[in-house]
Amino acid sequence: MIAEWIGKIGNFTLTLLIVTAYGLFMTAFIERIIAKVQGRIGIPYWQPVLNILKNFFKRTAISHGYMFYLGPVFRIAGGIGTLAFIPVIYGSETFSNFSMAGDLFLVIYFMFFGQLGMALGAGESGHPYSAIGIARGLSQMTAYEVPFALAVISIVIQYDTLSITEIVAAQQGGWENWTVFTNWVATLAAMLAFLGMTGYSPFDIFLAPQEIPIGPPTEFHSAYLSFMSLNRALFGATKLVLFMNLFFGGATGLIELMIKTWLIYMVAIVIGVAFPRFRVDQAIRFFFKIPTLIGIMSIVYAQMMLTS
């Protein structure tokens, strides 16, 4: 019993390392592609790792109370917690983490938990721009969670289960079984919500350097910032794995995982480089209009599929 748990934790650590490394290198890779589009060389491939290391080796001379330290702690706890309950590779004992029945809602809860924790820490920092950034970020997050939750409810109705492993299992056996083809309405709503989730253009107003100095992470420096950067890579890769599992058929091998997540991320990037930034009220209004409507339609669609 104990040995089994230790084995599971060891496997989870391996998954954590692989997903974090993948997230870091994918960030660099995408940056380099964008740089090539802009006609320049771009950052070296190991630059995100160097940034995290450099921040870790900086000293810190200020303190805003212990709540301030909890910000990055909660954030990375949210990131690790989200990854812990998503099966990364279907059918593999090593990479299925702690997935169990009902883990879909737990994952969605953990996704929100990280942002709330950082709001706590950033609010404690006493910087006015952090507070503005947090207000914008949280209101935007509330807005894009609505179509995402509706899409998730729709596929829960469709597959009649709350366990991600079973949802992935139902999509095996050929690419026409993927959710994107059987329930394209829910996938459309979720992908629109995904654009807001990545925190990338056009929905990056809450942490844009030209708007307010970086927004929520304004006062975070040295080791705190390195934790948050690590979480950004980890959480980004985790969200991609979740989307791949729910909507694009899951992965049965590491190569398939990397290809599928890279393609999903490219959707967000391609849309991102084409659009300017939305203001936060425009973004909220956007998410409450069309994606929510599509989300509601997806629930109706799933019910119709069930009864037909």
Next chain:
Amino acid sequence: MIKSLSTEDTLENAGLTAVEDFANWARANSLWILAFGTGCGAIELRPLMTARFDANRFGVAGRPTPRQSSVFVIGGYASVKTLKRIIRSYEQMQGPKFVIALGICPVNGGMYFDSYNTINQFDLYIPVDLYITGCMPRPEVLVAGIVELQKKIKQGRCDGANRYIENFDWYKANQKKVIKNWDMPDYNW
């Protein structure tokens, strides 16, 4: 508060020279510049970040907040008004931090050597790690300066932040001699 930032704090003095070398290598290859254009040097910083001169390939990126940046580029002349804000921003940066002085004005006053409002020797107020002369130096010279700063950091010779803390009273006396309306706390970290 001031005592805790003394030179005894480095990993080197703890006997971990290899770790300090690795740390210096990471610091040198990931320089984050504070995006605060203090004078005419700011006009050379902007092309540096664009596609033609591309400072990103050296790991240089601009950060808007002093808490997260490690390099302060003093662009050109520093008037007394700007100097007060420079001091405030510099003290908010977390060590190890480096200062690059662009242009001839921080060295000896440049073409404003007889002005009533610009300072003549920047070294009296903030410790400088690298001077790049010119009026203004072109972005290629700035890139060469960044490479030189990286070499200096890897050798461990950039200790401006430590010098500031060790000679804190001398720097403060110089600053207060010039800035007459001192309405901020003595140190801003």
Next chain:
Amino acid sequence: MLERLQREFGVTDINELKPGLTSLKVASDKTETLIRELRDREGYTHLNFMTVIDYIEDGIFTIVYMLHNYDNKDTLSIHVDIGRDGEDMVSIHHLWAQAWTYQRELREAYGIRFPGSPRLDEDFVLEGWDQIPPMRREFDTKKFSEERFGHREGRSSEEPREHMKVKLYPNRGGDEQ
């Protein structure tokens, strides 16, 4: 028009400096009414700038207002003499709102006050300034700079023409064409 101004406001010293730029002189108590007349009736609706010339030998400041007429593309430069020691001048911030910036600058640089001008006594560029207004010609700015800010040893200056002759064109006998 200029004859009418001469008659009614006592304008003197009308010079046409170049086609389209005329300068004239007026007494300080008639200035505001003259400028108002020019703005309202003669079409000089644009205030280009407002500055001061320091004639320390004669003991006066000459305030210069530059007004521009968009209809006939004509510019008038109005010179007003006031004394150098603490004499106030009528403010024109109610004619053009942007004049308050120039008046703030003149108060800080020369010490001329314009009663009624908004935010006149706030620091404009110099914070914590404790000397006489620095643009006055009796203020020795080089001496002040050396005392306050120090002087870095080893500074040398070259006269550009001699330097170029020696460095860039050494083979030409003193003729840099």
